[in-house]
Amino acid sequence: MLSVKAFSLSLDGKTLIQDLNFEIAAGQILSIMGPSGIGKSSLLHFLSGSLSPNLTTTGEAFLNNEALHTKSIQDRKVGLLQQMPLLFPHMSIIENLLFAIPANINKIERIDMAQHALAKLGIPDKANALPKELSGGQQARVALLRTLLSKPDYLLLDEPFSKLDPALRRDVRAFVLNEIRQANIPALLVTHDTEDAKAMEGECLELGVVRK
Amino acid sequence: MPLKHAKWITGIITLLLIFPIVIGLVGTLLPAFAYFPPLGEHTISLAPWRQLFDQGEFYASLKLTLITGIGAPILSLWLALSLLAWGYQRPFFRKIEALLSPILAIPHAAIAIGLLFLLSPSGWLVRLFSPWLTGFDRPPNWITVQDPYGVSLILALVIKEMPYLLYVMLATMKSIKARESLQVGQALGYSRFTLWRKVLIPQLYPIIRLPIFIVIAFSLTVVDLALVIGPNTPSTLAVTLLRWFNDPDLSMRLMASAGAISLMLVIVLVLASWEVAHLLFRQLTRAERSNGKRFGLTDNILRLGVVLGLFTLLNAFVALALLPIWSLARRWRFPDALPSQWTWDNIDRAMPLLMELSRNTLIVAIVATLIACGISLVMLETKRHATTTATALNRPHVFDWLIYVPILLPQIGFLFGLHILLIYLNLNGDLCAIIALHLMYVLPYVYLTLKGPYLAYQEEYLQQANRLNHRPWRNYVLVKIAMLKPALFTAFAIGFSVSIAQYLPTLIAGEGRYSTLTTEAVAQAASGDRKQVGSMALLQAVFPILVFWLALAIPPRWTKWRLALKTLFSKNSKRNQKCSV
Numbered sequence: 001m002l003s004v005k006a007f008s009l010s011l012d013g014k015t016l017i018q019d020l021n022f023e024i025a026a027g028q029i030l031s032i033m034g035p036s037g038i039g040k041s042s043l044l045h046f047l048s049g050s051l052s053p054n055l056t057t058t059g060e061a062f063l064n065n066e067a068l069h070t071k072s073i074q075d076r077k078v079g080l081l082q083q084m085p086l087l088f089p090h091m092s093i094i095e096n097l098l099f100a101i102p103a104n105i106n107k108i109e110r111i112d113m114a115q116h117a118l119a120k121l122g123i124p125d126k127a128n129a130l131p132k133e134l135s136g137g138q139q140a141r142v143a144l145l146r147t148l149l150s151k152p153d154y155l156l157l158d159e160p161f162s163k164l165d166p167a168l169r170r171d172v173r174a175f176v177l178n179e180i181r182q183a184n185i186p187a188l189l190v191t192h193d194t195e196d197a198k199a200m201e202g203e204c205l206e207l208g209v210v211r212k
Numbered sequence: 213m214p215l216k217h218a219k220w221i222t223g224i225i226t227l228l229l230i231f232p233i234v235i236g237l238v239g240t241l242l243p244a245f246a247y248f249p250p251l252g253e254h255t256i257s258l259a260p261w262r263q264l265f266d267q268g269e270f271y272a273s274l275k276l277t278l279i280t281g282i283g284a285p286i287l288s289l290w291l292a293l294s295l296l297a298w299g300y301q302r303p304f305f306r307k308i309e310a311l312l313s314p315i316l317a318i319p320h321a322a323i324a325i326g327l328l329f330l331l332s333p334s335g336w337l338v339r340l341f342s343p344w345l346t347g348f349d350r351p352p353n354w355i356t357v358q359d360p361y362g363v364s365l366i367l368a369l370v371i372k373e374m375p376y377l378l379y380v381m382l383a384t385m386k387s388i389k390a391r392e393s394l395q396v397g398q399a400l401g402y403s404r405f406t407l408w409r410k411v412l413i414p415q416l417y418p419i420i421r422l423p424i425f426i427v428i429a430f431s432l433t434v435v436d437l438a439l440v441i442g443p444n445t446p447s448t449l450a451v452t453l454l455r456w457f458n459d460p461d462l463s464m465r466l467m468a469s470a471g472a473i474s475l476m477l478v479i480v481l482v483l484a485s486w487e488v489a490h491l492l493f494r495q496l497t498r499a500e501r502s503n504g505k506r507f508g509l510t511d512n513i514l515r516l517g518v519v520l521g522l523f524t525l526l527n528a529f530v531a532l533a534l535l536p537i538w539s540l541a542r543r544w545r546f547p548d549a550l551p552s553q554w555t556w557d558n559i560d561r562a563m564p565l566l567m568e569l570s571r572n573t574l575i576v577a578i579v580a581t582l583i584a585c586g587i588s589l590v591m592l593e594t595k596r597h598a599t600t601t602a603t604a605l606n607r608p609h610v611f612d613w614l615i616y617v618p619i620l621l622p623q624i625g626f627l628f629g630l631h632i633l634l635i636y637l638n639l640n641g642d643l644c645a646i647i648a649l650h651l652m653y654v655l656p657y658v659y660l661t662l663k664g665p666y667l668a669y670q671e672e673y674l675q676q677a678n679r680l681n682h683r684p685w686r687n688y689v690l691v692k693i694a695m696l697k698p699a700l701f702t703a704f705a706i707g708f709s710v711s712i713a714q715y716l717p718t719l720i721a722g723e724g725r726y727s728t729l730t731t732e733a734v735a736q737a738a739s740g741d742r743k744q745v746g747s748m749a750l751l752q753a754v755f756p757i758l759v760f761w762l763a764l765a766i767p768p769r770w771t772k773w774r775l776a777l778k779t780l781f782s783k784n785s786k787r788n789q790k791c792s793v
Contacts (some may be wrong), residue, residue, distance in 0.1 A: 130771065
């Protein structure tokens, strides 16, 4: 359960978000919608711990009733998926996946986990391919599985579908929803596409309508 | 780089950069005013200056320095601009562009030696036209190279500097939107050259001002090139000062220090006058720019520049081609255009010497460049840190101007000042001292080459890596450094070639105990054993070209090769467990 209480955000004295509250249960995806510049991404940065210093925020975040906003980035165990898949271009697909699997798991099991992920993607033959040899949709899926393999406690999605071909989006959305449910962690999706929000089959909050 | 205490590191590096500059300056300034404890001189006086101004040679040398040091940059700039205006965006010009970096990589001493082989009275040019045209069956009694007016020195400087300026200009074409401006202008009916004169060159100049200043400072102070191909008795000021500094009569050092200070003042004055001249020139041409004429007689200045520029490039290539010919010649009598007999003997005979020189050269170049790469990475990381945390973005960082100081100061004088420090530290004649002095000249170029790509790196990749597994140092190397491989390799190649070319730093720090290909080639250039000098100059040129080629060839193939090796390895061992990155 990821919960945010009384979150406010302001930039140079101008309030962007005021008193935002929500809760996300494990395996659920909450969508947050709103026009650009309203502070959606900053909310994600607040939750991931990488907020830029010129923004001021107040509010609290809890993960399973444990305070999150006081923790440093490395202790948060957060997964973040952005517009760009950010697969490392100089590593093969399987190396990208192995990179994320925690080091304390033994070697054979790590390889099995990575192979399993590749099989799930239907590209077991692409283990030694480079990211640029995959299609955009495949890259997005690899990026999601890579993030999930790092065993995050919660997942943040920053418009992960916006760079994709419209035809591909439906498949990738369904894939993401299915994987998050299996991983059983709370996820927060930021988007400006109502289709995205609908496809996630969860709650949807709209920002920027009320506040000034 | 997960650096802590970035502010402290910035401070320490700043001090490390300032320290040698201050020591070098103080070590020149004090002797210039007759304060020089090692020689028992403890009183400050103007005697060295009086002695300097009484020397007729000082004025003659100064005149030559001004002629070559101002003439070469003007010519280089003119020819480079002409070639660019003529060839930019034309298909065959791309081929010339591809040839620029090898010319830049080759130490200037090697080019000067090649020019000596080409232009001297017994050189290839005279041979080519003898005896059928000139009637000479022995070398004529002309003075072609080392001419008393410094013309051959200017030519050598232009061959080195024109490609550099061209290279720098090409890199700025995108930022001034040259292609678009040309399209718009040509649609208005302007000729290509007129467009460059009226639209592009005025925009280009402010961006390349600093490289021009570097070229001017280099031309005014160059030593090795002037030793090989410059005039002697009188020689240019830098060479005269070198002779005074090395004079057995140690009191000459005081006068030489005063001369070195005057050389610094000359640089400042020339740079200042250059800027004033540019301002005047801009005022004079301002009205002409908007007079609406689509063609102009002045276009011909650029046209002439193209011809001369191409001729200069051709000269450079022929000069370089002569190096291997000389090192493989057995019999090459005067009017023959090519050796009558070829042999490997010259190289065989010189092998022990060449091996030793190459070893010294490579050790110094590789160690100094690797250290420079490491320091540059730390400097750039602290700079990145400062720009991301500071509220005022793009504020010029202390490193960005401090790094240029060693390149702009004349090596002569400055390095003798540092030499005194080396003596105090008991490091004179030590390999470490040579590496340290090389580092001072390698670092600026490595830093400047890495700066653009490093600061443009998409930090999101590293951030994502740190979210996936929190091992910041490992991620920094495996993700960020690995992704910056092409830039790092190029920076290494540039640093390496800068180190190979160093003459005075090796000479002064090594005190003759360690010779490199450059110091030995320059020392023997005048000796007349062309076969041996040719071999040294050839090696001097081959190493940087090889490293440049590797730096271009390896990074794009690295990942492919690494993965291929890995699959090969895992197939052989029949296990699928190996996973290193």
